[in-house]
Amino acid sequence: MLSAFPGPAAFHGYLVAYETPFQTTASRCHADSGAILGAKLGRTRPSYAAKLLPKTTFGVLISMVLYKKTNVTAKNGINFVRSAVEGAGSLFHKIETENDLGIDALIELIRDEKPLSRQVAIQVKSGSSYYNPSGEECLIPIESHRDYWLNHPLPVLGVVFVPALGVAHWVNIKNYLKANPSETVIRFRTSNANRFDQAAFAKIFVPTVLREVPDLTLPEASALFESEKPDESYLGLIVLFRRYPNNLDFWSRLIQHITDRAPSEIPPVTVYFLAHIPWHGDIAYFGEQITEATKAHVRSKLAGFSREHVVKLLGFIDEEGGISRGAIGQSVEAIISSLPNASTFLKDIALDKSLEPFIRECAALILAMNEGAAAIPIIERLEGVRSWYATELVEHIKQYGGINPYA
Structure with a gap:
């Protein structure tokens, strides 16, 4: 009879389950839910008494599996x-x-x-x-x-x-x-x-x-290059250099990055890319060639580098790689040696006692590479502050007349 069927309120805390000789679980009743419903409506009569189990409902009985x-x-x-x-x-x-x-x-x-x-x-x-x-x-x-x-x-x-x-x-x-x-x-x-x-x-x-250059437009790459996020700026740099090497605005902003940003914010590959202007023997370049007009534009910008900019460039040289083939120091040397005031800057830096000894020794080495025996008086003054490297450098120059770390 319909009067025997529990009202909606009865389903808010209980599960109707039917006990069989083989299994006394809600899952067993789930399989027979149609029969149970019919029994409650008075259409059939179950052979076993219904039991009320707390904290669930008959409605849940019909949909027991939860989808998290x-x-x-x-x-x-x-x-x-x-x-x-x-x-x-x-x-x-x-x-x-x-x-x-x-x-x-x-x-x-x-x-x-x-x-x-x-x-x-x-x-x-x-x-x-x-x-x-x-x-x-x-x-x-x-x-x-x-x-x-x-x-x-x-x-x-x-x-x-x-x-x-x-x-x-x-x-x-x-x-x-x-x-x-x-x-x-x-x-x-x-x-x-x-x-x-x-x-x-x-x-x-x-x-x-695929190890290819990302396919970004010039405006897209330029916007990334100016980002404060290192990953974005690096991606923009790579795309601009590889896809738009003759865009003069790119080179102007690359140089500005080197002069204005802290060394920690400048990826070393920036220095390597800039070294493509003076060039050095271990650059393996592919893609669109940098034109002479572009190189002339960049050289005019480099001519404005100051002593402080040279010190910053020397700071990219790591002590393990030094100035040698394939190291970032090779790119640093190529850039500095191309500057119109390189000799003056290098002499001043080599003798500046406020700078780190390694920076001074790198300056002395580049000076010796460019001037040979004429650099000995400056290097000997560096030798006076107990630089074993300066001592060996002077002996090498006296014996061979100069020095070439790339030979």
Whole structure:
């Protein structure tokens, strides 16, 4: 009878379950929920008494399995990445959860409808727990995946989707693990250089994976170059130098970066790029050639360098590499030696007791490279402050008439 059926209020704290000789569980009753409902309506009569179990409802009985919100969040991340990849024309192969060993999907790179015969493996994280808004930082727990990621035959990249912002950012997991072998969490700053969306996938992500120059326009690259974020500024620098080497405004701003920014804010590759103007024997250049008109423009800017600018350049030389073939010191030497007032600056720096001994010795070496035996009087004064390097440098010049660290 309908009067025997509990009203809605009866379902807010109890689960109707039926006991059988074989099983006394709510899951067993779930399978027979239709029969139970019919019994309550008076259409049939169960052979066993109903028992009321607290803290659930008959309504829950019909839908016992919960679909966690974290599952929805994870799926949203996968779908966001899939949409970006497929929207850019590449293929997204999802790895099902039961087969997930630390890789969520494989991306097959395609350009202009032609497969590039290259794949990358990606790990996708989605949710606010993988993003630190105060530091604009993404997080990927390493857990037990370190060796699996490092030994994977494909490039392994991590993508973090932030639902609240509707954006995703990526990191090269293998490179990070090699550079940070003791870390337990991958941490990386977010920027437009590692943004993951359809446009960035085609312009930045794919070229980076293929070791090509990202396909950015001059305004896009220029805006990145002026960014305060190191990753963005570095990306802009690379694109401007490789794609727009004869843009005079780029060179003017590159020199301004060197003169105005703190050394810690200047990537050493900036010095290497600038050394393409005076040139040196170990520069391997490719792409559009720098014209003589461009070189003349840059030389006119370099002519305005002061003693302080030369000291800053000398500061890029590391003690391990020094001034030798292939080291950043070779580029520093090429730039300084091309300056019209190089001799005056180098002599003054070599004798300046307020500077670090290594800076003074580097100045003395460049002076000796350019002036040979004529530099000995200056170097001997440096020798007087107990510089063993100065002593050996003087002996070498006297024996060979000069010095060439690149020979």
